Amino acid sequence: MHIIIVGCGRVGAQLAQALSSDGHNVVIIDKKTESFKRLGSDFNGITITGVGFDSEILKRAGIERANALAAVTNGDNSNIMVSEIAKKIYNVPQVITRIYDPLRADIYKKFGLNTISTTSIVAEIFKSAILKKSSKFEFAIGDDVGLVEYRAKEDKGAA
């Protein structure tokens, strides 16, 4: 797959490395060239320095033939703008948007973006960890994919 990642922070870099070592064609975009240091020396994808929502930059990243785009900069609004360009102008089949603000994530989910609010996810995980809940926690990724975790009870009688 040809995959574009916008934002080379910790999440973007890790995602790029993982996808690249799985054999995908990865192009990663970031405003600052020094951010690409996070990728390490064995990253064999392409790096482009520039603003992710600039159409010219996206074209250079091959958006016209991209199978997927992940918007993971630290700016919610930048991520939304990049994702809308990818989805509505270039019809990229798979567009995923990281949004910190859960409220905004909900709004843009209604507008048809595949948003992931990491804030809600982390809060849920912490809550589960603190309460040592044996119950599940879950969150949706878009309309058709979800993640569910079940913690096994530390109950010695159980099978």
Place this chain on the structure above:
Amino acid sequence: MYVLIVGGGKVGNSLAGALSHGKFEVALLEKNETFARRSAEELDNVLVIAGDGCDPARLEDAGINRAQVVTAVTGDDEDNLIICQLARDTFGVPRVIARVNNPRNEITFQKLGIDTVSSTTIITKLIEEETTVSDMFSLLALKRGKLSIVEASLDTKSPVIEKPIKDLKLPADSILASIVRGNQIIFPKGDTRLQPGDSVIALVTIEQEKALRETLLGKE
């Protein structure tokens, strides 16, 4: 009419100040509290609120539910896009206008259906118009650039000179709105004849602008 301006920089402040003297009720939403306080001191008759315009709750505080016009004039294009989309799609504001700081983003906004104003583009157009003689240029783009009001200056070589307007083969999607002849403004009728030196103001779709140009001014 209730107008909500988001972004209290130089553009937002000037706009709020200019509109507050007329028939408008103006509110200004600015993220930075220091800037908001300064705006509140400078501007009379403007409701200034400190808050992030990308936050729907703050937009509600600023009265977006009764706004007829929302304009996003911050220095960040991505914020301006989000503000306008929230205004239009979440709050159903009838008219939203975004400032575009980087002209390269203008096409993106238009493709996403948001009306834009870009000072760079406006200045470029003004300079281009200053340097064109006996030509046609766009005075105003309407309906997100699908329709435009154009002005054509005729000279002696124009193929339409001295012909009655009813005999001109104008493109189907165009209409001659008026003729400026010296100090006179003429509303053309079928038997009006065009003269060299006339400025013809017409309404035309973008697709037929070139055809109209050829009819009025001839082929280049």
